[in-house]
Amino acid sequence: MTAILGHAEQLSDNIRPSDPRASDLACIRDAAQLAAALTEQLLAVSRRQTRKPTVVNLNDCVDRARGVLHRLAGDGIAFEIRLDAALKHARVDAEQIEQVLLNLVVNAQDAMPSGGALTVETRNVTLDETVAVIDSEVGRGSRFGVCFPATDDVSTGVIAHGGAPEEHIGSATVLLFENDQAVRTLVRDVLRRRGCDLLVASSPAEAMKFAAEHRAPIDLLIAEPATGPERDSEIVDAVCRWRPEMRVLYLEKPFTPDALARKVRAVLAAA
Structure with a gap:
């Protein structure tokens, strides 16, 4: 979905x-x-x-x-x-x-x-x-x-669908670790269109290689939350040991492109 x-x-x-x-x-x-x-x-x-x-x-x-x-x-x-x-x-x-x-x-x-x-x-x-x-x-x-x-509290809003202009995130470098190819492609395209540089990993080995060998800083890791075995959580911890300054965003599904962009922007702004 x-x-x-x-x-x-x-x-x-x-x-x-x-x-x-x-x-x-x-x-x-x-x-x-x-x-x-x-x-x-x-x-x-x-x-x-x-x-x-x-x-x-x-x-x-x-x-x-x-x-x-x-x-x-x-x-x-x-x-x-x-x-x-x-x-x-x-x-x-x-x-x-x-x-x-x-x-x-x-x-x-x-x-x-x-x-x-x-x-x-x-x-x-x-x-x-x-x-x-x-x-x-x-x-x-x-x-x-x-x-x-x-x-009387201020509304936090409901996600609107379609018609809204894309908001630029900036030149952040994002490491994406996601098992689902369709979701990987979607996240990659959404964030690249908003100005981010993407390092896309489809396996733990690729994620670790990017963390160890990428020469420039990595600003954000996007990964799936661990819902069953803790393997993905262990990979995230291992990647973060290589990049302790890197922020982490767990990808809750389903999401829309605008919602993803807002979350990424908020995490980067809090850094």
Whole structure:
């Protein structure tokens, strides 16, 4: 999913919205996003993964899922989205909110096999805690609401897809150690386009060779986090012994090109 999403984002930067291929590309990206979100949910259950809520505007969550929601609703349902422009921020896990939206739309579609109307709406209400509201009446339909406490904290944002200009990172030298060839290619292309010099290693031996023999400083090591055997972690430790001044960024998947660039820039800025 990481490679599909990443390359779809790269293509989006080079295709105008009026291009007939843009809608096909959007379908690919939306399907990959949905698959990635479902995968993350399964991993969260299997690993008992702890979510990390951030401050977001829920309108951004709905906007990000808009394309997938429209396609899930289907042609037989009059689908509408109403967003409150004055909506306050909330501290939530954005991916889980998108999953709630997906589940609600799928259930609504199943409940209206002959067609109907479906509205997703955001608005401010006066409540003191997170609650779920369910209101159903035969002949009139059902209303499901999920309410979250508002916060005055500044939004950390939701990743937007496509259309944003690339931000230059700078002339940093990055050692990339990644087993997946498709992901290696994606990371290499994303960072080179943003001004970085890449040393690409597909094996522990290559990573060690770059660390030992590269004559110039290496600013950053990007590697997979160790999820099973600690072999990759041991390789990272060995590489860092050769380059103690080098920063390390563990590559969490899935990611988008812009998200990767932001993380790399943040790690380098903290050096």
